[in-house]
Amino acid sequence: MHLVRRLLLVLIVLALGSAAAAWVLAGREAGPAIEIKSPATTIGQKSSMELFVDAPGGTLTRLTATLTQGDQTMPVFALDDTAGSAGDVKQASSDRLWVIRPIGKATQPALTGGKATLTVTAARPVLFGWREAATTVTKEFTVRLEPPRVAVVSTHHYVNLGGAEFVVLRATPPDVAAGVTVGAVSFPAYPGSAVGLTDPALRVAFFALPFDADASTPITVFARDEGGNEAVAALERQAFTKVFQRSRIPIDDAFLGKVVPAILANTPELSVSAAAPVDAFLTVNRDLRQKNNAAIAALAAKTAPEMRWTESFVQLGNTQVESRFADHRTYLYQGKEIDQQTHLGFDLASTAQAPVTASNTGVVVHAAYLGIYGNCVVIDHGLGVQSLYAHLSSIDVKDGDTVRRGQTIGRSGTTGLAGGDHLHFTMLVGGVQVNPVEWWDGHWMEDRVFRKVREAGGAAPTAAK
Numbered sequence: 001m002h003l004v005r006r007l008l009l010v011l012i013v014l015a016l017g018s019a020a021a022a023w024v025l026a027g028r029e030a031g032p033a034i035e036i037k038s039p040a041t042t043i044g045q046k047s048s049m050e051l052f053v054d055a056p057g058g059t060l061t062r063l064t065a066t067l068t069q070g071d072q073t074m075p076v077f078a079l080d081d082t083a084g085s086a087g088d089v090k091q092a093s094s095d096r097l098w099v100i101r102p103i104g105k106a107t108q109p110a111l112t113g114g115k116a117t118l119t120v121t122a123a124r125p126v127l128f129g130w131r132e133a134a135t136t137v138t139k140e141f142t143v144r145l146e147p148p149r150v151a152v153v154s155t156h157h158y159v160n161l162g163g164a165e166f167v168v169l170r171a172t173p174p175d176v177a178a179g180v181t182v183g184a185v186s187f188p189a190y191p192g193s194a195v196g197l198t199d200p201a202l203r204v205a206f207f208a209l210p211f212d213a214d215a216s217t218p219i220t221v222f223a224r225d226e227g228g229n230e231a232v233a234a235l236e237r238q239a240f241t242k243v244f245q246r247s248r249i250p251i252d253d254a255f256l257g258k259v260v261p262a263i264l265a266n267t268p269e270l271s272v273s274a275a276a277p278v279d280a281f282l283t284v285n286r287d288l289r290q291k292n293n294a295a296i297a298a299l300a301a302k303t304a305p306e307m308r309w310t311e312s313f314v315q316l317g318n319t320q321v322e323s324r325f326a327d328h329r330t331y332l333y334q335g336k337e338i339d340q341q342t343h344l345g346f347d348l349a350s351t352a353q354a355p356v357t358a359s360n361t362g363v364v365v366h367a368a369y370l371g372i373y374g375n376c377v378v379i380d381h382g383l384g385v386q387s388l389y390a391h392l393s394s395i396d397v398k399d400g401d402t403v404r405r406g407q408t409i410g411r412s413g414t415t416g417l418a419g420g421d422h423l424h425f426t427m428l429v430g431g432v433q434v435n436p437v438e439w440w441d442g443h444w445m446e447d448r449v450f451r452k453v454r455e456a457g458g459a460a461p462t463a464a465k
């Protein structure tokens with residue numbers, strides 16, 4: 001063979017070989033990463049499918065999602081360049097697509113109860129678009145089309161504005177979430193085993209009627225499954241309005257000079273100049289108060305699914321009540337109104353640095369400085385019920401400590417927004433501050449809580465007076 005022709009042939013073979021190698025290698029490239037974010041386990045009447053798909057530049061050649069039951073295949077989603085379904089696909093970041101799409105009986109009418117498989121396939125272009133690299137992910141789901149059931153079991157519900165109430169309810173099937181809704185606020189229910197109820201359908205919940213709500217605020221119980229199926233029932237109750245006190249609090253330079261700089265020094269994240277003390281006070285009294293109350297409300301997430309107390313709560317002994325729950329305060333400086341706030345607790349005063357005791361058995365979930373509350377302890381008693389102790393001069397407990405009813409947890413003081421030495425005390429239900437008077441009352445604890453537990457078949461104690 002001619003040398004030139006032979007060389008040409010070698011070149012052609014080499015070119016074909018590398019093209020073939022590139023083709024094969026491109027076929028081995030990883031396809032897009034697919035994450036099925038929701039549903040988690042269950043598809044219902046109206047659920048939501050949420051996917052994350054990762055590919056360079058977010059460029060895909062294909063993206064499909066289908067549901068399969070037996071030999072029935074139901075389309076859920078298909079990426080179609082011409083359809084422009086932009087509402088369903090968003091660019092979450094430069095390389096990440098976010099797909100949200102309804103899934104369930106409402107959109108896939110052929111769906112029946114039982115098992116179903118979701119199959120998601122995504123492909124991205126490789127080798128200059130000559131080939132694609134694909135990934136397929138499948139996930140098994142339970143299809144549940146029957147709505148859950150919920151009913152109120154306990155009787156005689158009385159709730160005061162700014163107060164709390166307890167309910168026993170029946171929610172099925174056993175794995176549904178349940179609770180109480182008061183206006184726009186939801187309070188979770190806990191398994192009845194928390195109070196010794198053996199029927200797995202029984203749940204217990206504390207809820208609050210916030211001091212600033214309307215006494216006619218709708219109150220319902222709910223059960224909600226993971227597929228988005230929900231049942232709601234009215235809670236029969238009587239609600240009572242309360243007239244709260246109003247007071248006028250004169251603020252002078254001596255008070256500002258004593259209180260504000262200390263709070264600012266302990267709250268470095270608050271950018272306020274102490275040079276204008278009245279402005280600094282207003283920032284503390286408004287913004288910091290709101291921030292501190294949000295931090296306190298968030299502690300509800302640390303509650304235990306058990307009732308940690310067997311008696312009513314104890315009011316700190318030998319103290320004088322200086323201020324009550326939901327006292328509406330008007331603040332005056334040099335005779336002029338400068339602010340209005342609501343005092344969500346009791347102020348209890350005795351001697352300076354008096355021992356402060358735990359109002360009931362529980363576990364400490366906060367023991368640190370907290371803005372207007374100064375040195376502050378929050379104890380979790382379970383089922384969303386917590387107690388708060390503020391303005392302490394010293395703290396004797398730490399996060400995670402178990403404390404007994406009556407155990408000393410610190411000493412009273414003037415830290416935070418406090419004029420004189422006192423304990424600021426309040427109760428919380430699901431993060432909502434409620435009137436402690438109810439919790440200190442043995443009759444209330446018996447009628448509102450323990451009676452309902454016994455009537456549902458539990459072995460609650462009779463409240464000690």
Ligand SMILES: [Zn+2]
Pocket residue numbers: 323343345346347423424425
């Ligand atoms: Zn107070």
